[in-house]
Amino acid sequence: MKTAILIAGPTASGKSALSLRLAADTNGVIINADSMQVYRDLRVITARPSEEDEAKAPHKLYGFMDATEVCSAAFWAERAMAEIEAAWAEGLTPIVVGGTGMYFKVLLDGIAEIPEIPEDIRADVRARCDAEGSEVLHAELRTVDPVTADRLAPGDSQRISRALEVYKATGTPLSVWHKDTRPGPLKPLEEAGGLIKLVIDPPRDVLYDRCNRRFDLMLGEGGLDEVKALMARNLDVSLPVMRALGVPSLMAYLQGEVSLEGAVEDAKMQTRRFAKRQLTWFRNQFGAWDRVSAQLSESQYRDFLNKKIKKLID
Incomplete structure (x- = not known):
């Protein structure tokens, strides 16, 4: 039977690290389900996997779109299913990972075919x-x-x-x-029991601390220069990429509207608020999914891998 692993969770919760562990143990392909990590302009500020991590396992749908484009849920789902089918054709395990809950909803529950809005x-x-x-x-x-x-x-x-x-x-x-929405393309597999569905659900205080520390790391890795380069393109501020976490705050600093310290604190606050909304959304919408901590001990991880995942895949 075909199988797939879905890993959802809030920003900075450790989804990427867990997906790498699972990819190594399941011969997996990691498929992005984060609406901001699709943009090539923002590797650092959106916390896309590093080149070193991408070398450890195949990564798909990361940085494949230009900042001028809009990635709708329907468009993403079409591309994601193509990558899932390609993984199955090669005998690999697709691992869909990200923080955009609507992307997972479209794969499972479908999306309304609404006409283009004038x-x-x-x-x-x-x-x-x-x-x-x-x-x-x-x-x-x-x-x-x-x-x-x-x-x-x-x-x-x-x-x-x-x-x-x-x-x-x-x-x-x-x-x-x-x-009137038709079921999503992964619904038959879900009903057949071929999906592992995981939500990373860390304690809120731990998550907030990770959000703060990760933003500091982003700045140290060139996040400000990345936003400066994005500004130089003079893009429409209504584009999704211009609303990525941290971008509006750092733009305000670069335009002389606030201090760097103020911009960083604002970006961290916005990130924590977003993470809180994600936690609430996943708890409400994905209540039947398995809950795991990204900080699993080696024994906990092996126990989960052997009892839950390999039992299905093997």
Whole structure:
């Protein structure tokens, strides 16, 4: 039977290190499921695997897109399935790892086939969100799509704007589109018991400390120069890559708006907040997945490997 390993978890939780251990022990191919690590411009600031780590096992879908491009969940899922199928064809174990929960959801639960949103509608909604605030748009969304409004926080400007755009462009609430979604491409394998699904779930204080220390390491490894080079491209600030953790804060410093110390503290705070949201999301959405700590002892790791993973793969 075909098998695959899915590893989800918040930023700085140790997903990459665990995936490397598993790749060595399962003859695995590591496939990126992080929406920011797809961009080649930001190896350091997005904590992409180093060249040394990439030499230890095959890595796919890392740094394969330009900063000017937008990587939708549907596009990523298509590319990820191609890499999964290629791994199976070579007798290798696909290991899908990352912190973008929606990517995993698309593989398992599918995605609504919503028509392309006209640019004028998208621009109008985004401009209104900037001018009036996401809370105003959230109230409007509640009148046309209360189901979606109920599951979105009033401050979730990106998803609120998206839901309103869909309604304005199609006349159909986003929640209705989601009801008609077909199962994802990995759903049959999940139902057949061929998936190992892991969530890295560290204690919050440990995670926050790792977030802080990792950002300091990023600066020491050239993260500021990376952001400076990105700024030199004069890209549209609405592009996803321009919102990567740390990028807006360091841009503010490079533009003379804040001190370096202030920029670093802001970036660390934003990273901790993001990690907290990820923890909550994974606990709510992936409650049935196996929970593991990235800091497994050697005996714990071997026990898990032999009893859970190799039993399925072998």
